Amino acid sequence: MTAVTSKNGGAGRPPGEDLLVETRGLTKRYGGRITAVDSLDLAVRRGEVYGFLGPNGAGKTTTLRMLLGLIRPSSGKARVLGEKPGSPEGLSRVGALVESPAFYPYLSGKDNLRVMARYAGVPWWRVDEALMEVELGGRAKDKFRKYSLGMKQRLGVAAALLKDPELLILDEPTNGLDPKGMADMRALIRQLGHGNRTVLLSSHLLGEVEQICDRVGVVRKGKLVAEGTVSELRGREGLLVRASPLEEALYIAARLAGVEEATVVDGALRLIVDPERAAEINGKLVSAGISVSELRPAEQSLEEVFLELTGRETI
Amino acid sequence: MGASFSAEFLKLRKRPSTWVLALVWLALIVLLGYILTYATFASIPEDAAPPGMDPDAFLQTLYPENVLSNVLAGFSSAGGGPVALILGALAVGSEYSWGTLKTVLTQRPSRSRVLLGKVFALGLVLVGLVVLAFVAGATASYVVSRLEGVAADWPSAGEILRALAVGSLISAVWTALGAFLAALFRGTPLAIGLGMVYALLLEGVVGTVLVSNEDYDPYRKFLVAENANSLINYFGSAAPEGLGPPDSIVEPTRAVLVLCAYAVFFVVLAVLLLRRRDVT
Numbered sequence: 204m205t206a207v208t209s210k211n212g213g214a215g216r217p218p219g220e221d222l223l224v225e226t227r228g229l230t231k232r233y234g235g236r237i238t239a240v241d242s243l244d245l246a247v248r249r250g251e252v253y254g255f256l257g258p259n260g261a262g263k264t265t266t267l268r269m270l271l272g273l274i275r276p277s278s279g280k281a282r283v284l285g286e287k288p289g290s291p292e293g294l295s296r297v298g299a300l301v302e303s304p305a306f307y308p309y310l311s312g313k314d315n316l317r318v319m320a321r322y323a324g325v326p327w328w329r330v331d332e333a334l335m336e337v338e339l340g341g342r343a344k345d346k347f348r349k350y351s352l353g354m355k356q357r358l359g360v361a362a363a364l365l366k367d368p369e370l371l372i373l374d375e376p377t378n379g380l381d382p383k384g385m386a387d388m389r390a391l392i393r394q395l396g397h398g399n400r401t402v403l404l405s406s407h408l409l410g411e412v413e414q415i416c417d418r419v420g421v422v423r424k425g426k427l428v429a430e431g432t433v434s435e436l437r438g439r440e441g442l443l444v445r446a447s448p449l450e451e452a453l454y455i456a457a458r459l460a461g462v463e464e465a466t467v468v469d470g471a472l473r474l475i476v477d478p479e480r481a482a483e484i485n486g487k488l489v490s491a492g493i494s495v496s497e498l499r500p501a502e503q504s505l506e507e508v509f510l511e512l513t514g515r516e517t518i
Numbered sequence: 519m520g521a522s523f524s525a526e527f528l529k530l531r532k533r534p535s536t537w538v539l540a541l542v543w544l545a546l547i548v549l550l551g552y553i554l555t556y557a558t559f560a561s562i563p564e565d566a567a568p569p570g571m572d573p574d575a576f577l578q579t580l581y582p583e584n585v586l587s588n589v590l591a592g593f594s595s596a597g598g599g600p601v602a603l604i605l606g607a608l609a610v611g612s613e614y615s616w617g618t619l620k621t622v623l624t625q626r627p628s629r630s631r632v633l634l635g636k637v638f639a640l641g642l643v644l645v646g647l648v649v650l651a652f653v654a655g656a657t658a659s660y661v662v663s664r665l666e667g668v669a670a671d672w673p674s675a676g677e678i679l680r681a682l683a684v685g686s687l688i689s690a691v692w693t694a695l696g697a698f699l700a701a702l703f704r705g706t707p708l709a710i711g712l713g714m715v716y717a718l719l720l721e722g723v724v725g726t727v728l729v730s731n732e733d734y735d736p737y738r739k740f741l742v743a744e745n746a747n748s749l750i751n752y753f754g755s756a757a758p759e760g761l762g763p764p765d766s767i768v769e770p771t772r773a774v775l776v777l778c779a780y781a782v783f784f785v786v787l788a789v790l791l792l793r794r795r796d797v798t
């Protein structure tokens with residue numbers, strides 16, 4: 204049994220909601236064997252900073268590439284800003300940085316952006332604005348190949364900002380940065396996500412998503428295993444009960460009203476239930492002849508949730 | 519398309535390898551087409567020449583009146599093909615090696631537009647290179663005419679324009695081949711390697727084999743070099759008897775059509791490859 208069940212991202216969504224990214228059964232297979240993305244249903248709402256969280260190899264990049272029309276899905280559907288992925292109409296309102304930033308090494312940062320601005324069909328003065336936004340103005344004339352990784356990443360974000368896009372897709376933009384670079388990049392993303400802009404940020408770092416994102420989708424082996432706000436994901440509040448006999452306590456507690464889930468963890472009872480009801484539950488257990496030696500609120504750490512969702516196999 | 523063209527042109531203009539290729543190309547034209555011949559034959563006293571060889575006949579090929587055929591000869595043999603091929607292979611292949619294709623494609627343009635913008639920008643660069651090649655050849659031939667004390671007798675403007683067109687067409691085929699191979703192999707090294715094998719080895723060896731038997735003529739007519747030579751020969755070979763390129767079996771008009779068809783064919787293949795494949 205999995206301790207945390209999936210918050211279903213696909214069902215129960217109010218109709219007419221403004222979804223900037225919507226996928227249905229999106230699947231990508233490589234060869235016969237590898238299923239990089241497996242029937243993924245993803246929904247990113249207007250204005251939110253959405254964290255696409257999963258360990259390495261989970262299929263994040265593959266998904267984002269499909270959303271941008273770089274690779275074709277094996278099956279399933281995707282809509283980005285209401286358009287087919289990769290269509291010029293859709294792309295004109297999306298900015299993206301997928302995997303490591305790739306630019307022409309022999310051109311300066313500024314010339315690289317001039318090239319990209321021409322491809323994007325945006326006026327030349329957007330180049331300077333974008334450079335300012337990522338605070339790269341001072342080194343704009345240096346060749347790209349001379350840039351540090353942090354500067355390369357920022358140039359990648361600048362290129363994504365050229366179109367002043369409604370939707371910003373960033374694929375692990377802090378990868379490989381030192382702590383200071385990471386902090387700067389996160390601050391930048393938070394700032395970019397202010398206002399109307401929607402950000403789809405992929406990451407394998409829980410803390411990062413926790414810091415930046417409004418809502419999180421957790422992906423594992425190509426499948427979306429949970430979706431919700433950070434506090435929703437974490438908010439599996441409950442009680443920890445030490446009682447004996449344990450088996451009997453489990454049997455009774457699992458049948459009490461309001462208890463969503465009851466499991467045995469490390470010789471104690473773990474209940475997913477409103478902690479306010481501690482006294483009531485204590486009473487019910489005691490009156491059933493069970494001795495309760497400890498009863499306290501227990502919150503699952505997000506770390507724990509994440510590990511359970513993405514890696515640790517539970518019985 | 520215009521946006522894609524101007525983006526590509528900016529890249530080509532600022533790319534050092536474009537200028538290196540241009541310099542190599544001009545150096546080859548001047549070195550192989552003029553300096554070597556001149557150094558060899560200008561110093562030979564008339565009576566010391568090997569029997570059947572008239573140094574003056576060789577020197578004459580270097581005079582201004584023969585500049586078009588002398589420079590064009592370099593388009594099929596001396597470096598012209600490979601240089602154009604490398605230019606095309608680099609322009610397409612580097613987008614894969616640097617991973618910039620994804621950056622470009624996520625900006626907005628469709629894949630066909632990216633490639634066609636490249637093709638037109640490359641075309642413009644090629645015309646520039648061809649003009650430079652003729653300017654270099656003309657300069658060298660003028661110097662020779664002064665050294666030899668003969669009057670400079672230049673070809674007509676119409677002929678010059680036609681030679682520019684022929685030179686551009688021949689290089690365009692090689693550039694398109696390079697671009698196609700780079701799209702096929704999603705990178706530069708293999709495209710340049712195999713392109714060279716084709717340009718230098720296959721065309722040459724197959725051409726020599728096919729030339730030996732008239733039965734093979736229908737096949738020979740499809741070789742790029744054969745068609746190119748047909749157009750080059752059109753400007754007359756200034757080379758002494760028996761030393762110029764072999765007479766071509768292809769009509770010039772047909773050669774123009776075949777070469778255009780090759781260029782278009784390679785570009786279309788490259789577009790199809792780029793459109794169909796995942797960019798990973």
Ligand SMILES: Nc1ncnc2c1ncn2[C@@H]1O[C@H](COP(=O)(O)OP(=O)(O)O)[C@@H](O)[C@H]1O
Nearest residue numbers: 233237239258259260261262263264265266798
């Ligand atoms: N071009 C490809 N060919 C084969 N397998 C691939 C290819 N790209 C990705 N994969 C596989 O798909 C899975 C998901 O990869 P990816 O989307 O890059 O994960 P993430 O970005 O979450 O780290 C991995 O197992 C990876 O090995």
Ligand SMILES: [Mg+2]
Nearest residue numbers: 263264302375
């Ligand atoms: Mg990835």
